[in-house]
Amino acid sequence: MVSKGSTPSFSDLLDVIIVGAGPCGLAVAARLKEETPSALFTDDEHQRYHWINKHSGRMALVQARHGKQKKVKAEKWHGYTPRQSFSSTHSESIAGSPPSLSSSASTASEETETGAVEDGSPSILVLDSTGDKWMERWNRAFKTLEIQQLRSPMFFHVDPSDRDGMLAYTQEVGRDCDLWEISGCVGKELSKHKKKKKMRSKAVAIGEVEIDERDRKDYFSPSTGLFEDYCSSIIARYGLNTPGMIQQREVINVQYDYHDERSPSEKIFTVTTNDGAVFYSRTVVLAIGPGRTKVFPFKLTDEEANGACHSTEIRSFPSPNVKRKIQQRQQTNLMVVGGGLSSAQIVDMAIRKGVSKVWFLLRSNFKAFWSADTDEERLEMIKTARNGGSITPRYQKILKQHAARHRVSIHSRTVILSREYCPMSQTWCLTTDPPIPDLPRIDYIYFATGMQADVNELPLLQQMNREYPIETKQGLPCITDDLMWKANLPLFVTGRLAALRLGPGAPNLEGARLGAERIAWGMEEVLGRGESEDTPAERSKECFCGLGNRYAGLADVDW
Numbered sequence: 001m002v003s004k005g006s007t008p009s010f011s012d013l014l015d016v017i018i019v020g021a022g023p024c025g026l027a028v029a030a031r032l033k034e035e036t037p038s039a040l041f042t043d044d045e046h047q048r049y050h051w052i053n054k055h056s057g058r059m060a061l062v063q064a065r066h067g068k069q070k071k072v073k074a075e076k077w078h079g080y081t082p083r084q085s086f087s088s089t090h091s092e093s094i095a096g097s098p099p100s101l102s103s104s105a106s107t108a109s110e111e112t113e114t115g116a117v118e119d120g121s122p123s124i125l126v127l128d129s130t131g132d133k134w135m136e137r138w139n140r141a142f143k144t145l146e147i148q149q150l151r152s153p154m155f156f157h158v159d160p161s162d163r164d165g166m167l168a169y170t171q172e173v174g175r176d177c178d179l180w181e182i183s184g185c186v187g188k189e190l191s192k193h194k195k196k197k198k199m200r201s202k203a204v205a206i207g208e209v210e211i212d213e214r215d216r217k218d219y220f221s222p223s224t225g226l227f228e229d230y231c232s233s234i235i236a237r238y239g240l241n242t243p244g245m246i247q248q249r250e251v252i253n254v255q256y257d258y259h260d261e262r263s264p265s266e267k268i269f270t271v272t273t274n275d276g277a278v279f280y281s282r283t284v285v286l287a288i289g290p291g292r293t294k295v296f297p298f299k300l301t302d303e304e305a306n307g308a309c310h311s312t313e314i315r316s317f318p319s320p321n322v323k324r325k326i327q328q329r330q331q332t333n334l335m336v337v338g339g340g341l342s343s344a345q346i347v348d349m350a351i352r353k354g355v356s357k358v359w360f361l362l363r364s365n366f367k368a369f370w371s372a373d374t375d376e377e378r379l380e381m382i383k384t385a386r387n388g389g390s391i392t393p394r395y396q397k398i399l400k401q402h403a404a405r406h407r408v409s410i411h412s413r414t415v416i417l418s419r420e421y422c423p424m425s426q427t428w429c430l431t432t433d434p435p436i437p438d439l440p441r442i443d444y445i446y447f448a449t450g451m452q453a454d455v456n457e458l459p460l461l462q463q464m465n466r467e468y469p470i471e472t473k474q475g476l477p478c479i480t481d482d483l484m485w486k487a488n489l490p491l492f493v494t495g496r497l498a499a500l501r502l503g504p505g506a507p508n509l510e511g512a513r514l515g516a517e518r519i520a521w522g523m524e525e526v527l528g529r530g531e532s533e534d535t536p537a538e539r540s541k542e543c544f545c546g547l548g549n550r551y552a553g554l555a556d557v558d559w
Contacts, residue, residue, distance in 0.1 A: 013262050013280045015122030015527055017271050019251050019460070020287035021134050023509055024495040025126060026231065026240070027158035027516035028285050033121050033238040034160040037517065122527055124240075125279060127271070129250035134235055135228070137289070142224045144314055145345050146352075149180045150221050151392050156509040157227070159234050160516060166222060169230050178226035180394065182219045249273035251460045254284055256468065256489060269491070283490040283526055285519060290451040290496050290507055292458065297337060297416060297449065304421045307428060308445035311342050318353055319444045321426045326354040333440050335359045335430070337416070338448030344395040346446050351407050359439065360399070361432070362412045411436060453496045453507075464491065476500050482522030483515060490526040492519045 016032065018025045031037060130137040141147075150156075159165040170176060222230070235241050255270040262268055262280045271279045294310040309319075318326070318334070325332045332355045336347050339362035347358050391399070402408035417433040427441040454475030455461060468489060471478040476499055477485070483498050485491035494515035496507035501518075505511045 012123075013268065013282065014125050015281065016124045016283050016285060016523070017269065017279055017281040018124060018126045018285045018287055019128075019254075019271075020289060020495075021126050021128035021130070021136065021246050022138050022287060022289050022495075023135065023158050023231075024289070024512040024515060025128075025285070025287035026134050026235070027160070027512040028287060028492075028494060028519055029124055029126065029240050030158060030234055030238050031160040031513075031516040031520045032124065032523065033240070037160040037520070122523070124245060125281070126246040127249045127251050127273060127279075128246060130248070132246045132248045134240065134246065135231055139228055141312070144317070145311075145342065146349050147224055147345055149223055149392075149394065150227055150509075151341055152221055152509050153182060154179070154220055154222060156513075158231065158509065158512055158516070160513065160520075166227070166230050169233060170222070170226060173229075175226055178223040179220040180223065182221055182393070249275060249277060253463055254460050254491065255463050256491065283492065283523055285492045285494065286461075286497065287494050288458070288497070290453060293452040293454060294447075295449045295452050296447055298419070303423055304419075306423065307421050307426055307443075308447065311338070311346060311446055311448040312451065314346075314446070317346075317349060318355060322355065322443050325443065331440075332356045333359065333442050335361065335428075335442045335445045336448060337361045337445065338450075339363055339391075340448060340450070341391055341395060343446075343448035344391045344399055346448055347408055348395065348398050348402070351402050357406070358402075358408045359436070359442065360408055360410045361414045361416070362410070363415065364413060409436070455497055473500060480522075481518070483518050484522055490523070492522065494519060 018028055126134075128136070130140070154167050154170075155163050157166045162168065170179065250273060251271055252274050253270075253272040255272075256267055257270070258264060258266070259268055259270065259280065269281045269284045271281065271284065273279075294312060296310065300308055318332075322332050322334065334350050334355050334357075336343050336350070336358060338346075343360070343362075347360050350358050399408055399410065403410055411432070414432050414434060414436070416430055418431045420429040421427075422429070425441070427443055428445060429441055430439060432439065452475065455472055455477045456465060456475060464485065468486060470486060477493060477497060479485060479493050479498065479501060480487055481501060483492050483494060483501060485493065494502075494506075495511065498511070498515055499506040502511045502515055506515065
């Protein structure tokens, strides 16, 4: 652990280095700061545990003297000031009741500049090639594509303390207008059925399907602005915005070996960045996003690259030549190749920016994720997302409206067969399979065809691949169930690269929190924090919380 109160230097031996400041990296950092995650503790247990933590210095849980056990004593509770976010179960807390998890002062212990907190949580350094703030690449991409809504339901987020935390935050700050209904869900239809039948039970049953009315919140998704603000509240709650915790540096190499000066008795990680900086850590977490290799249906020449780009390369929209034509009130034609939500958003943005017509090519059928009839069908759509992706019902409706106005021409199961780019006119002459009748010259092509994650091609893992090779499947590493590179080798992997262990939701918000939970468990063993301090006070606190072996406390009684 880095000494408290000191400024970190390159020679410090850190506990954790997280590579990537996106949702997966933030989920891991927040989980490492959370003592009672929702995956393990109920709301009541949260409340009880943090009330005890808050009063542990002024409270005698168990006092034994001369063979007699005295009553529990505690100072009178005088209420508290709610924090920015709180457990939805106690969203209407009353003065005089114990605080919920997120209102506990102990949750956000004061940090030092090293990223280590006074409560003994691990020291954390985050390295990101995009910027020195959490979610910078994520937020920039959403702003560039003018995406207003997340496709994920309300319980997909990076908060480890409460599954319904984003809903509680939304209600607290009064931003219900930032919720978008996910149409076509069984819960909504069952709710209508309930009203018709005037059923009074909390759950609605039709056939073999039962829906709890409390889950209706799951049929809404947040606006991008609401999600960004909620993430900011999580960052503030756990003290993850301290200066120096996130540094804008690109990691070029990760080495795991003995180090004579830093740790001669155990192997540690040496992390090198592109500017020559070197950091040392006991563990490393790779949260590097969807991958580095852009997927194209064909390789672009240098000349052709002037008339096309990948969706991740968009910095201004539309391209200069198209913008000039729009300003001159000339006919403009764009082509978008893809099939997922990003491609639909690019199509819509092009029409709103004044493009005359967009030709939308999909490799598979035009489909909306939430219109699937069963979870099994949705799961299969996630697995095959690389073969065309899926579009939310809202954007499906928007595209059909554009198509009805002859502003968008949608072509499923269609690919580009041949191409010819003219640098003078900056236009494309394209043929497709099957042919599109009367296809005009195209001014610009956007490829929303995704990214490929291949652990064998990542430059920062070349030395790890040589010295500690592991099996891979189509570029995905066969890591352990704890998301470690190998047993006893604490290089943790989350996000898309962990898909063989986390499933098809690994690169999404769903997988970010699941991956963080697994990593936290594995890291406790590596860093030696799997067990709490074995002191009478700690055992008494655990006993009061209902944790551990409550009979162990009898060993301290003077009989």
